[in-house]
Amino acid sequence: MGVKSPLLLCMLLCIQLCFAQNESNSTSDVMSIFDEFMSYRHENKVDLALEALNEAANIAESNEDSKLLLDTYHQYARLFLEQGDQETAIFYWDRASILLKDTSYSYGQAFHLYLDASLRYSEGNNFQALKQLEESRKLSNNRNLTNNILLLEANIYTNIEKYDDAIKNLHALIVNSDDKERAYLATKANLQLAKISITLNDLEESIIHSKAALELAQKHGFAKEIKNAYEQLSKIYETNGNYSEALIYAKSLAQIKDSIFNSEKVKLDLDTADKIRFNHQMNELNKLQAKNEELSESKNRSEITAILTSAFLTIISLLAVSLFRNNQIKLKTNDLLYTKNKELELARDAAVSAMEAKTNFLSTVTHELRTPLYAVTGLTHLLLEENPSEHQKEHLKSLKFSGEYLLNFINDILQINKIDADKLEPLNVDLNLEKVLGDVVESLQQNANEKNTELILNYDRTIPKKLLGDPVKLSQIFMNLVGNALKFTKNGKVEVIVKMLKKEEDNVKLYFEVRDNGIGISEEQQQHIFDSFEQGSIQINREYGGTGLGLTIVKSLLGLFGSTINLDSDVGHGSSFYFEMDLDYETKEGEDIAFELSPEEFQFKGLHVLVVEDNKINQVITKKMLTKKEITCNIANNGNEAIDLAKTNKYDAILMDIHMPGISGEEATRQIRKFDKNIPIIALTAISLDDSLESFYEAGCNDVVTKPFKPEVFYQKIGENIFRSKMEGSI
Structure with a gap:
């Protein structure tokens, strides 16, 4: 017994060593076959690559090596996916999924996720693919797998236009130190960089990378990559007009297609693929059949149980397949929705940026036009005051008319721009509605006289006097409506009607109407009359002039008050624009004392004012206009000078420019108000988009x-x- 025990132990050790050696040999054999497969795959020898994998699968199965078999299935799936056969790729991916359930293999799990990402990428699910690649990277640090992940990520980044990230990955692959696919990965990276360069319109860079890819592919026999490089170079040279070079690569492309991608080779590849796929599918069926026979022969189960079990498994399988397909569709739909949402967000941001750029451009242009226009209108007025000859007077009047027309146009554009940029908000301050409308009628009376048209204000006296509203915007609304009516009414009548419809405790509903008996508006023209730059027809624009912005401004301003403009019109019988508006009013009895002064009461002689203006031409014009009324003045070139002069001198008023270098007119006004609360300060400004009348008044302007x-x-x-200030002070 003592002698037999050592002998038995030796025999067991020998058997174990034999098994270990056989396992090592099988692993070594499969790895060698994998190397052959990799070489065939790179050279696009699909039939030989498939035969190599088939041999590896047979060895792995005979040795019951689940990890090697899993690797083989993964390579099958990758090869078929690269050939565009997604269905077969999924077949092998599914076989690998089954093996993974019972195998603890981190590299196999990582490669499985990499293949899943490749499948999703081929279906267009870019963001889902990126997520799977991230999970794959966490499970394994295998160098070859990491490099393949980098390449697939670069392709996905290219698809979603994240070119900087794609280029970063591809440059890393060009200098990779992969022991299995160094040259192949560098070739693929150069081809993808060339593709990105074409997209970015950098043809020179694209040529460099395409030639680098071609050189590597020719050196190592990468057939498909040689074809792709020829194809890219031919297109690039054709694009930049170098047709001779384009022809050279086109001919090379035709030759390589004839020699490598001929129909016989394609047929051979397909035959080999079909044969191997058929054998594997038959093996799967044989295994299932063997299991069924084993179940049917089992003494522990009845025939009925076996049938029911088989049916149950079949149903479960069908449900699993259905759920898998539905899940794939759902994932693809979600990815598509995510991509579309991103595209919509980018489109929205681009539209907002474009609108902001347009708004800022128009604001800058209209603001800058006011400075030279001030010189034109100011100098024209001064020249007309200096008793010019009759022929000069005619020219100056034309110049004055042109300047005023241009000013109105600029004001309209600025107003529309402010409305589009949501820069306007309605005020709710004391409002003398009758005076506001009376001022509008009075200011347009001269226009009415020139047209031989009667201009009438029909105002309901029962309307409360102490209303609350926005006098400036209401004035703008009626200036546009009445001005529009006068433009198209000659030898007729324009009537402004205001009535009270309803009066409540602290609110009134008023009815406003501007009615004329001018040329009228056709039904077709009424559909577009409130659109910007719309005047009904080209003929009307040529005959009557104007910008076509007035009614657009009216509609937008009324929208701020929650009101809507309405129109009734007959061609040849006139038009009626009307709307309703709710206004608050004060119920306290008594009226504030109002100081209403007429121009005849102004005694300008002897007044002394401070003019704050940085533009030299504007200084000269403003000073001359003051001198005409015998008003003396000092000039301050900026806000700091204005503050110093206001501290050391006595002025009747300050004319303050708002936009100046250094401190602005608003800030200068605030500083002056710290030591002088009473002096009248009048802001003289070319109002821009960001300016607000309210901010001027808040700073202390009168x-x-x-x-x-x-x-x-x-x-x-x-x-x-000036004189209101003096009258209020005396009282």
Whole structure:
């Protein structure tokens, strides 16, 4: 017994060593076959690559080596996917999934996720594919797998236009140190970089990478990559007009297609693929049949149980397949929705940026036009005041008319721009509605006289006097409506009607109408009359002029008050624009004392004012306009000078420009108000998109005159503010 025990132990050790050696030999054999397969795959010898994999699968199965068999199935799946046969690729991927359930193999799991990402990428599910690649990278640090992940990521980044990330990955692959696919990965990376360069319109860079790929592919016999490189170079040279080079590569492409991608080779590849796929599918069926026979012969189960079990498994399999397909569809749909949402977000951001750029451009242009226009209108007024000859007067009047027309056009564009940019908000301040409308009618009376048209204000006296609203915007609304009516009415009548429809405790509903008996508007033209730059027809625009923005401004301003403009019109019988508006009013009895002054009461002689203006031409014009009324002035070139002069001198008023280098007119006004609360400060400004009348008043300005201004408005504002201040002080 003592002698037999050592002998038995030796025999067991020998048997174990034999098994270990056989296992090692089988692994070595399969790895060698995998190397052959890799070489055939790179050279696009699909039939030989499939035969190599088939041999590896047989060895793995005979040795019951599940890891090697799993690797083989993975390579089958990758090869068929590269050939565009997604259905067969999924077949082998499914076989690998079954093996993975019972095998602890981190590299196999990582490669499985990489193949899943490749399948999703082929279906267009880019973001799902990126997620799977990220999971794959966590499970294995295998160098070859990592490099293949980098390549697939680069392709996905190219698809979703993240070119910087794609280029970063591809440059890393060009200098890779992969011990299995170094040259192949570098070739693929160069081809993809060339493709990106074409997209970015960098043809020179594309040529460099295409030639680098071609050189590597020719050196190592990468047939498909040689074809792709020829194809790219031919297209690039054709694009940049180098047709001789394009022809050379086109001929080379035709030759390689004839020699490598001929129909016989394709048929051979397909035959081999079909044969191997058929054998594997038959093996699967044989295994299932053997299991069924084993179950049917089992003494522990009855025939009925076996049938039911088989049916149950069949149903479960069908349900599993159905669920898998539905899940794939769902994932693809989700990925598509995600991609579309991203595209919509980008489109939305681009549209917003374009709108902001347009708004800022128009604001800048209209603001900058006001400075030279101030010189045109100001100098024209001064020249007309200096008793020019009759023929000069005619030219100057034409110049004045052109300047005022251009000013109105600029004002309209700025107003539309502010509305589009949501820069306007309605005020709710004390409002003398009758005075606002009376001022509009009075200011347009001269236009009515020139047209021989009667302009009437029909105002309901029962309307409360102390209303709350926005006098500036209401004035703009009626200036546009009445001005529009006068433009198209000659030898007729324009009537402004205001009625009270309903009065409640602190709110009134008012009815407004501007009615004329002019040329009228056809039903077809009424459909578009409130659109920007729309005047009904080209003939009307040529005959009557104008920008076609007035009614658009009216519609937009009324929208701020929650009101809607309506139109009734008959061609040849006139038009009626009407709307309703709710306004609050104060119920307290008594009226505030109002100081209403007429221009005749202004005694300008002897007044001394401070003009704050950085533009030299504007300084000269403003000073001359003041001198005409015997008003003396000092000039401050900026806000700091204005503050110093206001501290050391006594002025009747300050004319403050808002936009100046250094501190702005608003800030200068705030500083002056710290030591002088009473002096009238009138803002003279070419209002831009970001300016707000409310901010001027908050800073301490008493009034605002927009440049370029009409001389009568200029004098009126100076007189009103200086003499009202003096009258209020005396009372």
